[in-house]
Amino acid sequence: xxxxxxxxxxxxxxxxxxxxxxxxxxxxxxxxxxxxxxxxxxxxxxxxxxxxxxxxxxxxxxxxxxxxxxxxxxxxxxxxx
Amino acid sequence: xxxxxxxxxxxxxxxxxxxxxxxxxxxxxxxxxxxxxxxxxxxxxxxxxxxxxxxxxxxxxxxxxxxxxxxxxxxxxxxxxxxxxxxxxxxxxxxxxxxxxxxxxxxxxxxxxxxxxxxxxxxxxxxxxxxxxxxxxxxxxxxxxxxxxxxx
Numbered sequence: 001x002x003x004x005x006x007x008x009x010x011x012x013x014x015x016x017x018x019x020x021x022x023x024x025x026x027x028x029x030x031x032x033x034x035x036x037x038x039x040x041x042x043x044x045x046x047x048x049x050x051x052x053x054x055x056x057x058x059x060x061x062x063x064x065x066x067x068x069x070x071x072x073x074x075x076x077x078x079x080x081x
Numbered sequence: 082x083x084x085x086x087x088x089x090x091x092x093x094x095x096x097x098x099x100x101x102x103x104x105x106x107x108x109x110x111x112x113x114x115x116x117x118x119x120x121x122x123x124x125x126x127x128x129x130x131x132x133x134x135x136x137x138x139x140x141x142x143x144x145x146x147x148x149x150x151x152x153x154x155x156x157x158x159x160x161x162x163x164x165x166x167x168x169x170x171x172x173x174x175x176x177x178x179x180x181x182x183x184x185x186x187x188x189x190x191x192x193x194x195x196x197x198x199x200x201x202x203x204x205x206x207x208x209x210x211x212x213x214x215x216x217x218x219x220x221x222x223x224x225x226x227x228x229x230x231x232x233x
Contacts (some may be wrong), residue, residue, distance in 0.1 A: 009205035080204025
């Protein structure tokens with residue numbers, strides 16, 4: 001299944017892109033997605049514990065299962081204001 | 082006509098427009114808060130700031146804050162603007178305006194709105210210092226009441 005993944009701020013700098021399409025096995029969770037990204041970019045594994053994750057603009061836990069077409073965002077600790 | 086406003090924008094923030102947007106004849110008070118770009122962080126000189134946002138989600142989270150405010154206080158309208166892109170010293174990065182029949186509600190609600198914005202709205206600040214360094218600033222993910230503890 002194909003999803004869209006968004007990266008912001010320090011996370012975008014690390015991954016080198018602001019968004020990408022990714023194909024995951026059916027039933028994959030947020031945690032599975034994090035593992036896949038960490039296998040491509042080792043420093044993502046270091047960053048991951050500090051990141052919030054949203055699916056379709058709602059903050060979620062890492063055991064949430066992803067669905068076709070989901071928009072997943074990795075959100076470093078926010079610093080607006 | 083007066084209405085709620087939740088917006089992310091590149092353009093300069095002009096306080097009067099948001100004030101006018103939230104004010105109606107039934108209001109007795111408007112509280113506004115402006116966050117402004119400071120020229121230093123703990124003494125280290127700041128050259129300018131870059132703000133980035135997850136625009137659609139940021140607007141959604143700001144609207145959620147507005148809804149929380151209306152549950153907690155007797156307020157009429159809420160306006161929240163955040164600017165993104167490059168901001169110079171002295172420019173407004175965030176502007177909040179809350180109108181209410183009586184002053185206490187808008188004063189308290191406006192304070193709550195900026196505190197919550199800094200906890201839950203996906204916006205990031207990069208500081209570029211006068212000594213040539215730069216870094217994305219990150220809020221404290223372990224601080225009580227941050228978004229980490231909510232919405233999950």
